[in-house]
Amino acid sequence: MPFFSPGRRAVLGAFGASVVAGLSACSAGESTTPELPPGSASASPAGPAGNGAMAAAGEVPPSGTPAPTATPKPSKRIRRSFIPDYQLPPVVGGLAPVITKIPTQHPVVFLTIDDGNIKSPESVKLMAEYDYPASLFLTKDTIAENPAFFDAFKAQGSLVENHTVTHNINMVRQWGYQQQLADMVGMQEYALKQYGRRPTLFRPPGGAYSNVMRQAVADAGMKAIVTWEAKANAGKMDYQVGNSLRPGDIVLMHFRAEFAADLAAFRAAQLAAGLEVVLLEDFLGVA
Numbered sequence: 001m002p003f004f005s006p007g008r009r010a011v012l013g014a015f016g017a018s019v020v021a022g023l024s025a026c027s028a029g030e031s032t033t034p035e036l037p038p039g040s041a042s043a044s045p046a047g048p049a050g051n052g053a054m055a056a057a058g059e060v061p062p063s064g065t066p067a068p069t070a071t072p073k074p075s076k077r078i079r080r081s082f083i084p085d086y087q088l089p090p091v092v093g094g095l096a097p098v099i100t101k102i103p104t105q106h107p108v109v110f111l112t113i114d115d116g117n118i119k120s121p122e123s124v125k126l127m128a129e130y131d132y133p134a135s136l137f138l139t140k141d142t143i144a145e146n147p148a149f150f151d152a153f154k155a156q157g158s159l160v161e162n163h164t165v166t167h168n169i170n171m172v173r174q175w176g177y178q179q180q181l182a183d184m185v186g187m188q189e190y191a192l193k194q195y196g197r198r199p200t201l202f203r204p205p206g207g208a209y210s211n212v213m214r215q216a217v218a219d220a221g222m223k224a225i226v227t228w229e230a231k232a233n234a235g236k237m238d239y240q241v242g243n244s245l246r247p248g249d250i251v252l253m254h255f256r257a258e259f260a261a262d263l264a265a266f267r268a269a270q271l272a273a274g275l276e277v278v279l280l281e282d283f284l285g286v287a
């Protein structure tokens, strides 16, 4: 079975209906109707294709076509889809796996946005304009005064994940299993009540983790700890390796005052690398 080949919309059942139909963004000239398996529940045709990688390749609308506007569209969930070439490791020995990047041949990059401190309408607008789905690792204590702010991102295709209730960056050092678990479960329950879905991914506050944390994450019902390979921070990109984005990178951002500048830095890097922003949960089959 070959890996992804550009333009091919193949169907592979291994990951089920949520991961079918090929990367749509760079298959100009093909039908815009993806092939879907019989009975697929995710029959949501490509919609606005991709999030800019195509534009970077020089695609222009036919003359006479109205220029696309930046107005956010009311959005159904647009599921990007893939021929899977990676499978999330299972919980082994009671320990959730830890992922920092995804070893994939697909030209994809994953955007994650943490905490939730600064809730600017501009961030909603930009994410819609760029058509970026993201994994939102939110902290209950940071969002509890206005949790509905994040509904707009959810409507655009992002998902809320678990970044604890209290954001204790020393939790690995200061807390034992029970206290870590309680801080995770509190966010699991809050996210379910507020956003209608139980998170499947956990990001440790500050990034530090341990086997005790891995055990608590698994016992809280989540599938993996997610760290990051690159950051958009203070209006620029910080790479742990090299000086550009690579396929499968997981990128960290925050809901900060610098959101627009950080997102601009990420977008420039994403377009330069020719990668499409896809939802990590879709790729992992844990949406």
Ligand SMILES: [Zn+2]
Pocket (backbone or CB within 6 Å): 114, 115, 163, 167, 204, 205, 206
């Ligand atoms: Zn954080």
